[in-house]
Amino acid sequence: MSLKRTLGTCYYPEHWPEEIWAEDAARMADLGLTWVRIGEFAWSRLEPAHGDLRLDWLERAIDTLHRAGLKVVLGTPTATPPRWMLDRHPDMLAVDADGRPRGFGSRRHYCFSHDGYRAEALRITAILAKRFGPKVEAWQTDNEYGCHDTILSYSDAARHAFRDWLAQKYQSPEALNRAWGNVFWSMDYDSFDQIDLPNLTVTEPNPAHTLDFRRFSSDQVARFNAGQVAAIRAHSTAPISHNYMGRIVEFDHFTLGRQMEIATWDSYPLGFLEDRLEEPPEVKRHYARQGDPDFQAFHHDLYRAVAAQFPSGDLPRWWVMEQQPGPVNWAPHNPAPAPGMVRLWTWEAFAHGAECVSYFRWRQAPFGQEQYHAGLLRPDSVPAPGYHEAAEVARELATAPMVEMAQAPVALVFDYASAWAWAVQPQGQGCDYFRLVFEIYRGLRKLGLSIDILPPDTARLNGYRLVLVPAVVTLSEPLKRALAMTGAQVLIGPRSNAKTAALSIPLPLPPALPGLDVTVSRVETLRPDMPLPMAGAGHVTLWREELEGGAEVLDRDADGRPVTMRAGNLTYLGGWPDPAFLRHLVIRACDAAGVATLDLPPDIRVRQAGKTRFVFNHGPGPVTFDGVTLPPAGVLRQGPA
Amino acid sequence: MSLKRTLGTCYYPEHWPEEIWAEDAARMADLGLTWVRIGEFAWSRLEPAHGDLRLDWLERAIDTLHRAGLKVVLGTPTATPPRWMLDRHPDMLAVDADGRPRGFGSRRHYCFSHDGYRAEALRITAILAKRFGPKVEAWQTDNEYGCHDTILSYSDAARHAFRDWLAQKYQSPEALNRAWGNVFWSMDYDSFDQIDLPNLTVTEPNPAHTLDFRRFSSDQVARFNAGQVAAIRAHSTAPISHNYMGRIVEFDHFTLGRQMEIATWDSYPLGFLEDRLEEPPEVKRHYARQGDPDFQAFHHDLYRAVAAQFPSGDLPRWWVMEQQPGPVNWAPHNPAPAPGMVRLWTWEAFAHGAECVSYFRWRQAPFGQEQYHAGLLRPDSVPAPGYHEAAEVARELATAPMVEMAQAPVALVFDYASAWAWAVQPQGQGCDYFRLVFEIYRGLRKLGLSIDILPPDTARLNGYRLVLVPAVVTLSEPLKRALAMTGAQVLIGPRSNAKTAALSIPLPLPPALPGLDVTVSRVETLRPDMPLPMAGAGHVTLWREELEGGAEVLDRDADGRPVTMRAGNLTYLGGWPDPAFLRHLVIRACDAAGVATLDLPPDIRVRQAGKTRFVFNHGPGPVTFDGVTLPPAGVLRQGPA
Amino acid sequence: MSLKRTLGTCYYPEHWPEEIWAEDAARMADLGLTWVRIGEFAWSRLEPAHGDLRLDWLERAIDTLHRAGLKVVLGTPTATPPRWMLDRHPDMLAVDADGRPRGFGSRRHYCFSHDGYRAEALRITAILAKRFGPKVEAWQTDNEYGCHDTILSYSDAARHAFRDWLAQKYQSPEALNRAWGNVFWSMDYDSFDQIDLPNLTVTEPNPAHTLDFRRFSSDQVARFNAGQVAAIRAHSTAPISHNYMGRIVEFDHFTLGRQMEIATWDSYPLGFLEDRLEEPPEVKRHYARQGDPDFQAFHHDLYRAVAAQFPSGDLPRWWVMEQQPGPVNWAPHNPAPAPGMVRLWTWEAFAHGAECVSYFRWRQAPFGQEQYHAGLLRPDSVPAPGYHEAAEVARELATAPMVEMAQAPVALVFDYASAWAWAVQPQGQGCDYFRLVFEIYRGLRKLGLSIDILPPDTARLNGYRLVLVPAVVTLSEPLKRALAMTGAQVLIGPRSNAKTAALSIPLPLPPALPGLDVTVSRVETLRPDMPLPMAGAGHVTLWREELEGGAEVLDRDADGRPVTMRAGNLTYLGGWPDPAFLRHLVIRACDAAGVATLDLPPDIRVRQAGKTRFVFNHGPGPVTFDGVTLPPAGVLRQGPA
Numbered sequence A, B, C: 001m002s003l004k005r006t007l008g009t010c011y012y013p014e015h016w017p018e019e020i021w022a023e024d025a026a027r028m029a030d031l032g033l034t035w036v037r038i039g040e041f042a043w044s045r046l047e048p049a050h051g052d053l054r055l056d057w058l059e060r061a062i063d064t065l066h067r068a069g070l071k072v073v074l075g076t077p078t079a080t081p082p083r084w085m086l087d088r089h090p091d092m093l094a095v096d097a098d099g100r101p102r103g104f105g106s107r108r109h110y111c112f113s114h115d116g117y118r119a120e121a122l123r124i125t126a127i128l129a130k131r132f133g134p135k136v137e138a139w140q141t142d143n144e145y146g147c148h149d150t151i152l153s154y155s156d157a158a159r160h161a162f163r164d165w166l167a168q169k170y171q172s173p174e175a176l177n178r179a180w181g182n183v184f185w186s187m188d189y190d191s192f193d194q195i196d197l198p199n200l201t202v203t204e205p206n207p208a209h210t211l212d213f214r215r216f217s218s219d220q221v222a223r224f225n226a227g228q229v230a231a232i233r234a235h236s237t238a239p240i241s242h243n244y245m246g247r248i249v250e251f252d253h254f255t256l257g258r259q260m261e262i263a264t265w266d267s268y269p270l271g272f273l274e275d276r277l278e279e280p281p282e283v284k285r286h287y288a289r290q291g292d293p294d295f296q297a298f299h300h301d302l303y304r305a306v307a308a309q310f311p312s313g314d315l316p317r318w319w320v321m322e323q324q325p326g327p328v329n330w331a332p333h334n335p336a337p338a339p340g341m342v343r344l345w346t347w348e349a350f351a352h353g354a355e356c357v358s359y360f361r362w363r364q365a366p367f368g369q370e371q372y373h374a375g376l377l378r379p380d381s382v383p384a385p386g387y388h389e390a391a392e393v394a395r396e397l398a399t400a401p402m403v404e405m406a407q408a409p410v411a412l413v414f415d416y417a418s419a420w421a422w423a424v425q426p427q428g429q430g431c432d433y434f435r436l437v438f439e440i441y442r443g444l445r446k447l448g449l450s451i452d453i454l455p456p457d458t459a460r461l462n463g464y465r466l467v468l469v470p471a472v473v474t475l476s477e478p479l480k481r482a483l484a485m486t487g488a489q490v491l492i493g494p495r496s497n498a499k500t501a502a503l504s505i506p507l508p509l510p511p512a513l514p515g516l517d518v519t520v521s522r523v524e525t526l527r528p529d530m531p532l533p534m535a536g537a538g539h540v541t542l543w544r545e546e547l548e549g550g551a552e553v554l555d556r557d558a559d560g561r562p563v564t565m566r567a568g569n570l571t572y573l574g575g576w577p578d579p580a581f582l583r584h585l586v587i588r589a590c591d592a593a594g595v596a597t598l599d600l601p602p603d604i605r606v607r608q609a610g611k612t613r614f615v616f617n618h619g620p621g622p623v624t625f626d627g628v629t630l631p632p633a634g635v636l637r638q639g640p641a
Ligand SMILES: [Zn+2]
Pocket: A144, A266, A322
């Protein structure tokens, strides 16, 4: 299975004089780009007043790009409603958890639950689809759902929609009271109209209340996007995409993956390292010009899984829609990438199966919020360092354009609903779902493994030899059946199958897995400075479960208490493993599964793409691995092209 | 003097099917429990709609418990008004200092100043008192006043009540202006209706303004509780209690102590260590599974003093109403207690004079906000570790049920109004009243002393040999007289008698104690990293006073400036002592007073209960003391039972 | 050029019984004071109800001071509008960035944009000017503009005034859209009435939007002050002043300097060290009783420059209006000054050209917000330690009253608008304009240099041998011309001339200085833990620019990339220098300029005042310099008096 690799960029013709469009297009083609994304922030220029449509300039821009041989992804401009929209819908703004409306003046200033704004978004989408549907090669809906913490809104629109959503789900207040356990503190409701959003309570609200609000909020995104998709499909057969972000877990991306042909994401390795990872300062310093060595890979694998949800017989289609090409402007600190990293990031995406890597943006903007965000060109149109690295990739691609892909030996289940459940009820500071899953992913990668990520309703595990199901708070029925039937080694826990769908503690106590006589009798959370030593390597930290039952004990802590217990191919893990304990767990599981592991130097990562193995040096110095010395930012391609 | 010791638990019949009530009751009796507290969160089930009373189930629950031989404490459910209450009184919510109403969805969502809600609280109290007054063995008003920072409310109801309170106190705006010194920044008022609550000012409000708001807020709690007490007394002769919390100083507990027969408190040693103590991380780690070695003892002594305010010739009656039996859910980190600690905590309460220790809760709840809060039973009704420790105490009590009590040799004055004064005008970060008094209490305990806590209006000091009066900002007339007359050694200061009742600086300058020629000529606060070395042991830190006058200088700092000065039995301390200087001060004072001190190992604490001495090992390892080796969580009982 | 030095104090007759005024005045005169500032917080006593004027007591107070031979500075009381003002103008309050009105109960609770309040302020100013204009020796407008973060207000009044200001500036929404680059995220406006204040947006607003709001806010202060100045001038020929604060950069002080004869500032060395400097804890501890060794000097030089803006042929007149005389009450920690520091601070001000140093305050207030703020007298009227140091200065002055002044060899440009630009668009945490300029100032001082600060529109650099222009984001035309013509050594950058007036990136790229072939091709910001080593001494930290061009490279980083480049006397600096690199830069520049540097011990600073050299020991221990040992707080005066 393979797919042709391409490069692209993001272009804003509305930012530049029309006189230079043709030259820009020619330079893009000359650089070896295939795709150009346009239009996603241009609403005020497409419709400067309600109903006053100015689409001609966009058509001329598309035509100009086409004439240069480029393909166009057209974005719906709904992430940036113009100022006049607020006059029509003054209550369309999202509201933050403190009750403050999130005003006009930047972007994403809308509440997903506002029907008036949603109708406007569908209207402009339909207008664009009708006019450009026959013309463009692909679509993007909106831009970066969830960026700037924009999924959860505490607006009146959200309040009313949430009540409707609850009424649909529970049918009666009594049923809701039972499901949520509202008897607990006299929190019973007589009517759905009494239910407020779960912000600004005296102490924490009922976790079942908050979890339902999280589910509702995710559903609102899916509903909003589905509307745009339908509006486009009415007029266009071109594939549709959305550009996701890094570590946004507030909505279920798999649901959106089912709606659209292509999943894309916006990869900013240096910004993300600084602003959304728990790594200690010395690690952030070590990788300040390289980015975290696993964060991009994780999202490549995650969004490949999201793309795979679209019902089609083909390979999952996923892209990097925005690839950082130089310093950005929005992180706490914004260094320049080390030389070669733009090329490395591009090849890493291809190694994980990307169809296209598109650089954000063509030319650095001299005005607006992102003036210090590099482009392929400087503001004075001189090529920036990233341009030259993109050109190098383009030359390399010319002789080896195909992506090979194959199922990985290891599968890791990722579940957005569990991220919400942990956030709603962390039980201890630092107990975060994404963090735990990502630490496990990193542990797998450090042992040279290639990984497929799977959604939580996965029904078939065929072909995998090792399956990890950490922290999935409520197992779906399909996954339960698949786990019961698989011959793969399964490592499950901690906190897996720990809760009912209403986030209460089930009886019998967790994990209640068929055939596995293990009971979590008690849960405790630990200060980060008091990790519990294992009898063998490493520690359990942050989250620890006391295990009982007749299953075989595999690992014990230094006090002799069981930490992992096994029945057949199923191993339950009763705690948050530190890197050393995790390494031990993975090596043992891989040995049992017959999966080879590698002893990688710290900065090295590999990715097996079919018969090709890619080796990447993410560190600031040269590293020797397998007899070969990779320079900083080095990329090694082994096996058939 | 002695009292029979008992055990109890907190039970929520409304959370469980009625079918299992009888078995639960039988198991409680079998475990050796005497008391069961019920009802305090059940309003929505007692009155699902206004006036629709459903009291029969509660009667059946009480009867079931009675049939098993258990005694019942009935709580008024006013900490959890049902949702319909908000429809009747939309403005009943407390408002936080940022001006945001504190909404429905958890508990304690009421403003003490709201007369409409207060009337509803009195109504339900009267209904319960009338129905169950002849039946139950004790009462509890409301639940944990002040928990979740619920004393200070910035609502309209509070604003109007504060104005009335000020009008009563000052009679004229001119008198208020004079008392507050409103001339300072043109802050004069022409009318009480112009006075706002002291939040959201540009910079700090007048400290006299804020202090009066603190006094008012405390008075509102006393008024609210007094109403409930009167409503109960109209129908019941059973003793009344309230369950206080740890380190809540926003209202004057002594005032409430005068209203009710029994003082109880809710003791969560592990949660409190994590979320409300200034100890450094390594200390929190050391005691993570034991709790602070002095925090519980302090509150035992404090609430014994609160209980002693009730006018009665008997021993003060105080309980632990909620004893942590395992991990809790609400602290930053929630580890399990070390084995034996539940037993130790129970015996420690008895050693300080507790009549009853009641475990919270009988069975871990599978729903609602406290799912990971342990009970004596697990959610599946299997005994949890705490159950077995409670059973051990029950067996031990069976042969030695009596509490011996006697006056301690050392008295420590505790004054809620001083906590407010320090909070309003700390003069330096970290200068907190509770912190200073608790550090002094800890210093006394580390020298093996048993302590009585006294209220600030104490008029007689008979029987004490050492009296400490740290940081009492304004001395009451009775206490001034008692100090003048006592033959005990008195250690007073820093910042004692430093302010007028209006929180201004008095003339002559402080401390203005008769017979003591000492003047605090200047006050400074110090960075925590710049403690001032003493000429002898230790340092002064955080708060330092410059002392003048003819009194004898006892201690000087390394620069020769006086830090303590004495006349007769009265010693003034002009700074915040660190542990080493404090130890020196206490040993010298005890020597002068003829009180013996002990050289305790760090984790050991003792409590003299009449002729019985209890020794407790609060540390994670075995400790040898006085020739005996105590295991971790060890409890040693010496002398007559 | 020289000026007579005097001392003064701040006095609040309204705080004390009239009976003691005369004695207070006599004691002031006896101490050797010349000036007394009064009245600035007394509005509620001057006009207890609207129109009810009570000016007689103030006249008696002035007369009493005059009779003792003292001169009076009368403050307009507009920083503390009385409570009745709010009834007349309920919407006069400033609003914070979270949208909360900043209420009555302290001071500065007004919005500069509120026309109703502004009219009241002008009214009371005119009343005072008319009554006391012929009588008082000087005026002060308002008090400490900007203290408590009071320049930026998000009120309705500010919103409407901002729209008018924008309409005046841009004339059409289209012009504004072009200037701001509103096409960027569809942020175009159709009308000025659609433009909101730049708070509470979803993510950062357009930096051009925020910068214009900053400019507008500064203009509002200038407008407010100009009104008062005009009201006073109508009735009085006495000089007018305002008392600025330390590190307040939210309005352009040079603009106000053009309005008034005298610039004063309020110097609180210990409070400022604690609450507004980035120094690490060990430095704050080292100087806890001394204050930062450069912060006062910087502001002396800055406000001398502000005073120099007033069109007059005379020496610039500047004072310290409030000199810290002991511990204050408002910093995180409030230690007492080391003995001698009050004298040192006073002499340091004189060495920098102060005409008067006035101690705040005469007597410590026993009530209100500043009870623990020392005065020259204690609350009981006994002299406090600061009194004796002031007396010592008075004795010293008696024999040497004249201040000598001369142009310094080194000039440093300071630009408030650049402070706003950096704050609006820092591009990295810690990248703050004041911090960078102050670090450079400190570097100059550590080499013994005396410095003149210049405004950003300086047109003549005659007489200077070294001129530093760091971080001035947009160079004014006069300064560009002056730099092109000067024969002085010029050190410019980083980020100098980096932006257009609309805060966009200019073409050609910066710095675009005539004759200097240097281009900043890329900007990056660095984690503070990753300074870039230079090939020679020191590092570049936080902010780094990549430089291209044909100019001579003076310094390279360890990787060989240019950091400074030169053409003739003009050197461009492409990064934020650490102290070691800065020292190297300054020494080289001074060598080239023929300016001598000194190798000062760490705690020593010098100031050349004409032919007199002052040497100050800012450290806690004795220091030997130039063969003389200065005790702690030592002041050495060398050369002709
Ligand atoms: Zn983006």
